[in-house]
Amino acid sequence: MIVEIKVPSPGESITEVEVGTWLVENGSVVSKDQEIAEIESDKATLTVVAAEGGKIEFKAEEGDTLEVGTVVCTIDTSVAPTEGEKQEKETEAETEELEKIEEAKPKDEEKNQEPAKEVKVSDEHDKVKVTSVAREMMKDLNLSVDDIVAGLRRIGKKEVEAVASMPKSDSGTSLPQPKEASRDEERQKMTSLRRKLSQRLVAVKNETAMLTTFNEIDMSFVMDLRKKYQDQFVKKHGFKVGFMSFFTKAVAQAMDFHPMVNAQLDGEEIVSPQYVDVGIAVSTPKGLMVPIVRNAESKSIPQIELEIKELATKARNKKISVEELTGGTFTITNGGVFGSLLSTPIINPPQSAILGMHNIVERPVAVNGQVVIRPMMYVALSYDHRIIDGKDSVGFLVKVKEFIENPERMLTGGHEPEMLLLDI
Known part of the structure; x- marks a missing residue:
């Protein structure tokens, strides 16, 4: 039976997509639910999975633009994957998981582990490195290196790439050689996502009256808070708390004092949402994505932190939906993770x-007349001057600064705890 795999709909407003990357080879045998291709829209990159197992035949090439519902490939289910192929895929997945676990272990644990041995085999195979995991498996199965090498029936793309990426053994220490002079050029078609992003950036420049105001924040209070309670936080919630959740909460509460920062222009009307949906800019291999934390004003810092982590992981793994990228009343971007001092x-x-x-x-910095060393962060607020006045933009940024430098005020609605205690 021939099964048609059609282009799925990423969202209601999207009518066409671009075939980004085929994750399998044309004519290969795939398993049911295996990821076979990436498709790109102007909002996100999503994956296409095989509805059934069988031999795949492409109906489109990488870079082709297709309408939603178009057949992108077919699968001949009469050529089902063998048990050996299924087991091979499962073994590869298990090996990758083991490697991730090994990489995640602390360095002191690695020192106590037995290093991978060099096992001598016949002259035909020279030397083969065997990992501790593979060595244990071979021991249990009573297999030698020659048995494993002799059992290999096929050399594929993954094996070639693995060998090509291995570091060259060199006992001596030599300086890196300069690159060979070249006048070659590479050309690559822009993805739908990047084309749409380019159009939006140019539109912002041409259609808004954008200004930027700056301030600086003493991060020592939040850093001390995280250091003091991080272990207890992880024990209760199962993940670490970062800076982004504090800023998201601070932004949401600062909107109570400066709601125009949360407003939008719609023709000749000003729309003022009574909620704060914060977009968190995430850098992915396919470009910038901005997943949305809905109703940040009503969520706690642990809830915000968990949602940010889940959305960022989905975006980077191309599992995020268009709905999770649509909307938003305000955005936060963190160039500091790349080392940016000011932008x-x-x-x-x-x-x-x-x-x-x-x-x-x-x-x-000067604190109470004394020069002290503090961890400082510059922050910038870019705003559309057509709708946000200077007073609101500066006041909003100052309020965010107050919340981050005095985190306890997030529990008191922005007021000083002492004033609430004294009812003044």
């Missing part, structure tokens, strides 16, 4: 403002 972030339309976080650097 002017660009607005994400139709929003009216965006907060830029930056690198944390220890700098001398």
Whole structure:
């Protein structure tokens, strides 16, 4: 039986997609639910999976633009994958998982482990490195290296890439050789996602009155808070708390004092949402994506942190839905993870403002008449001056600064705890 695999609909507003990358070879035998291709829309990159197992035949090439519902490939189920092929895929997945676990282990644990041995085999095979995991498996199965090498029936792309990426053995220490002079050029077609992003960035520049205001934040209070309670936080919630959740919560509460920063222009009307949906800019191999944390104003810091982690993981693994990328009333972008000290972030339309976080650097600052060293972060707020006045933009950024430097105020609605205690 021939099964047709059609282009899925990434979202209601999307009518066509681009075939990004085929994850299997044309004519190969795939298993049911195996990821076979990546498709790209102007909002996200998603994967296509095999509805049944069998021999695959492509109906489109990488880079082709297809309408939603078009047949992208067919699968001949009469050529089902053999048990050996299924087992091979399962073994590869298990090996990758073991390697991830090994890489995640602390360095001191690695020192106590037995290193991979060099096992001598026949002259035909020279030397073969055997990992501890493989060595244990071979021991249990009573297999030698010659048995394993002799049992290999096929050399595929993965095996070639694995050997090509192995470091060259060199007993001596020599300086890296300069690159060979070249005048070659490479050309690569822009993806749908990057084309759409380019159009939006140019539109922002041409259609908004964008200005940027700056401030700096003393991060020592939040850093001390995380250091003091991180272990207890992990024990209760199962994950670490980062800076982004604090800024997301601070932004959501600062909107109570400066709601125009959360507003949007719709023709000649100003739309003021009574909720705060914060977009978190995430860098992925396919470009920038901005998943949305809905109703951040009503969520706790642990809830926000978990949602950010889940959305970022989905975005990087191409598992995120268009709905999770659509909407948003405000955006936060963190250039500090790449080492940026200061920048002017660009607005994400139709929003009216965006907060830029930056690198944390220890700098001398004046505190109570004394020069002290504190971990400082520059922050920037880019805003559309057509809808947000300077008073609101500056006041909003100051309020965010107050929340981060005094985290306890997030529990008191932005007011000083002492004033609430004294009822003044």
